[in-house]
Amino acid sequence: MKNQIYRVYEAIKLDPLASQQALADRLGMSRESVAGHIMQLTRQGYILGKGYLLAEQNTYVVIGGANVDINGHSSAVLTTHDSNPGTISQSPGGVGRNIAENLARLGEHVHLIASIGLDQRGNWLIEQTRASGVETHNILRHDTLPTGTYLAINNDSGQLQAAIADMRIIDTLDAQKLSSKQALLQSAYSIIIDANLSSDTIEWLARQSLSAQLVADAVSTAKAPRLRPILAKLTLLKVNQDEARAILDSNETDPNKLAKALLDAGVDEVLLSLGSQGVLFTSAEHSQQKICYPTVPVSDTGAGDALLAGYLSACQQNKSLDDSLSFALACAAMTLESAHANYPELTVQNVTQWIEKL
Structure with a gap:
């Protein structure tokens, strides 16, 4: 920023609610000059909106699914086509929302953009998400479709063993609605999307001139191919082997060859989940595989979301690649041992102590 614009920016930081005339008087400028500098700061993403909400460094913006998870856990060997004794619980879910919550619990500053119904379930979901530390004021409410539900x-x-996802509402998260969030997108350090978004929305995001890193989670084999047109835009892609094959339209069984093919398609870095075998990280400069920690799984819902959030958080902590993968796998392991899609005690300190105890 040039000197005068920088002075305006610093003055707004000290008093975000000051009027343009008050800022002008304080800085010895005309009100018209201050107004022009504020307009320029807004276009550049340093100011996010009314009240001079300022952009912050290292802000994550997550765009994707947010829904209520209803989990049934059989207490004995599951019998199909029959009633099974067990427990049923409700928790916040959705791939994008889970990633956002995990990042927030790990101390990152995260905004969530998602479409949620204007219903009681939606109110509960927003309250739970906000309580985890996620910024929720950019969530969009839909007045006819219900809040997404994952059973x-x-x-x-x-x-x-099986799941049903009523995610119709996410298709309303289109380019027109995201256009209203341009200032936030422009200010982001990293934008994380999940493949629950429609193909049109994903491609619209890829066409925007944004300075943020673009990270994607492939979600499922059915939805992963939606990411094909934007592979060359991705800084990081998190996939499992089936999702990688779906994106590449390949029968390849060698994880290293799958990861290499994704790099050849334009992805900068690949975080390839190998299930019980761990994770494989591949980039043009590095390739490393890391095995899982021993766990007693309670539910595998959300473990992949924790893996991605853990890796991103570890990178922010300036950990080495080996330590970053260890941290990510620990986040996934702690989530596996939780009954919910997000481990409620997921903090950097707790994850670090968990690793040290092994």
Whole structure:
């Protein structure tokens, strides 16, 4: 920023509610000059909106699914086509929302952009998300469609057996609605999207001139191909092997070859989940595989979301690649041992202590 614009920016930081005339008097400028500098700061993403909400460094903006998870956990060997004894719980969910919550619990500054119904379930979901530390004032409310719901059935080992996802509402998160969030997108350090978004919305985001890193989670084999047109825009792609094959339209079984093919398609870095075998990180400069920590899984819902959030948080902590992967796997392991999609005690200190105890 040039000197006068910088002075205006610093004055707003000291008094965000000051009028343009008050700022002008304080700085010895005309009100018209101050107004022009504020307009320029807004266009550049340093000011996010009314009241001079200022952009912050290292801000994550997560755009994607937010829904209520209803989890059924069988207490004995699951019998199909029959009623099974067990427990049922409700918790906040959605890939994008889960990633946002995990990042916030790990101390990162996170805004969530999602579409949520104007209903009681939606109110509860926003309250729960806000309580975890996520900025929720950019969430969009829909007055006709219900809040998204994810119904999961897990066996007695905590493994997902079947699920139904009512995610119709996410298709309303389109380019027109996201255009109203341009100032926030312009100010972001990193924008994280999940493949629950429609293909049109994903491609619209990729066409925007944004300075932020673009990170994507492939979500599922059915939705992962939506990311094909934007692979060359991605700083980081988190996938499992089935999702990678779906994106590449390939039958390849070698994880290293899958990751290499994604790099060849334009992705800068690939975080490839290998399930019980751990994770493989690949970039043009580095390739490293790391095995999982031993766990007693309760539910595998949300473990992949914790893996991605943990890796991003570790990078912010300036950890080495090896330590970053260890931290990410620990976040996933702690989530696996939780009954919910997000481990409620996920903090940098707790994850670090968890690793040290092994």
